[in-house]
Amino acid sequence: MLDAATAERFATLTFGHLTREWPYKLDQVLNGPADLALPATLHPIFHGSFDWHSCVHGWWQVMRLARLFPTMDQAAAIEALADRMLVPNRVAGEVAYLDRPMTGGFERPYGWGWLLALHDELALRPDRPWAAALEPLARAFAARFAAYLPKLLYPVRSGKHDSTAFALIHALRWARTHDAALVGVIEERSRLWFGADRAAHPWEPSGEDFLSATLCEAVLMQDVLGADFLAWLGAFLPHPYGAPTACLRTPAVVTDRSDGRLAHLDGLNLARAWCWQRLADDLPEPTSARLIAHAHLQAALPHLADDYMGEHWLATFALLALTD
Structure with missing residues (x-):
């Protein structure tokens, strides 16, 4: 079971690298020299933790820990960082990255699923503005799921980032609270692929x-x-x-x-x-x-x-x- 000491250990491991910029592995198609930029410019929030998806689920981790153990030593620092990073202008920068050409496969589907899981976790704190700030990015990835899944004739049966099933576990949980139409798409495709x-x-x-x-x-x-x-x-x-x-x-x-x-x-x-x-x-x-x-x-x-x-x-x- 997760106890306070273990929670503090996990938070200590992860909190320090949410904003650690180097080393960093980009998931990017370059369309021209103008696309060359530092990770923190390309991704105003998720430019730590070695890569975009790890930073996303690192945030999920520390926000869950802060919710479950609000008196742990790191909780105040985690919430202060969230107040600084999970804000509309930074989210707008993350959404803008998705508007670049040739980003349709960016973090598909692993990062998509974890971003929805993060938003779902933040929504459990309605007293704070974080979920509302992140919602445009969550909606953008939900729209990508809704467009992509009907075109996916065969599920990706993988043990790595391209796993269809793992991403949809997170996406379905999010959709049941936030997007009834996406629930229908995920359930119909899952029955077709795996039933x-x-x-x-x-x-x-x-x-x-x-x-x-x-x-x-x-x-x-x-x-x-x-x-x-x-x-x-x-x-x-x-x-x-x-x-x-x-x-x-x-x-x-x-x-x-x-x-x-x-x-x-x-x-x-x-x-x-x-x-x-x-x-x-x-x-x-x-x-x-x-x-x-x-x-x-x-x-x-x-x-x-x-x-x-x-x-x-x-x-x-x-x-x-x-x-x-």
Whole structure:
């Protein structure tokens, strides 16, 4: 469980790099020399934490921690930074980036989903102006989802940033509060893509995964199907503790945490912990599922700050596993 000491540890890890500008990895198509600019110019809010999407979900992390533990030492500093950064003129700069040519694939769909998750988290603090300020950017990404999903004939069954299922878990949660039409699109497409999936026999992990394609699909369908989910899950994972799914129950091993892509596997362990816990009550032997989640957490939690290649994002997935 998440306690105050763990919350403060996570906040300490993440707060310092939300505005750390270097190193930074841009996701950008250059249309000409005028497009060359510093990250802080291109992205007035999300120019820290090594890349745009990590900065977005770093903000989600610290804002959730400040809400859940308002008396922790870092809460006042987090809110002060939010007052300075999550403001209309900076949001307008982020929206303006989306208006550049050839930005249709910018952060699709991982960053889109996390931006909606951040807005959803901010909306839980109606006493503060942050959600209202960020709403134009959230609406812009919701519009991108609404335009893109009907054109996506086949879901991206990936363990990395292009995963369709993972992004839609966040997008659907946001849409149920903020955009009823998008709910319909996500539910219809998810049923079309995944509704007939049966007897999963996953080959995971791939060498640089940080998500479980199999388990993220199940979590999405848990949210989409409601009362019909148990029947779907029984067909999709008929033997959740059997040989075909053994690879989902064994924590991944990381050989080099200074290699950003190999360090993804720490994130995979955290993401699997989140998924197993989300699914536990709908699986036979829920305690077994929670023990699998615990083993994955234990494999990753000691390594959140081993190297900046993991430090700039892993605590977010730890928080997801411990609070969702």
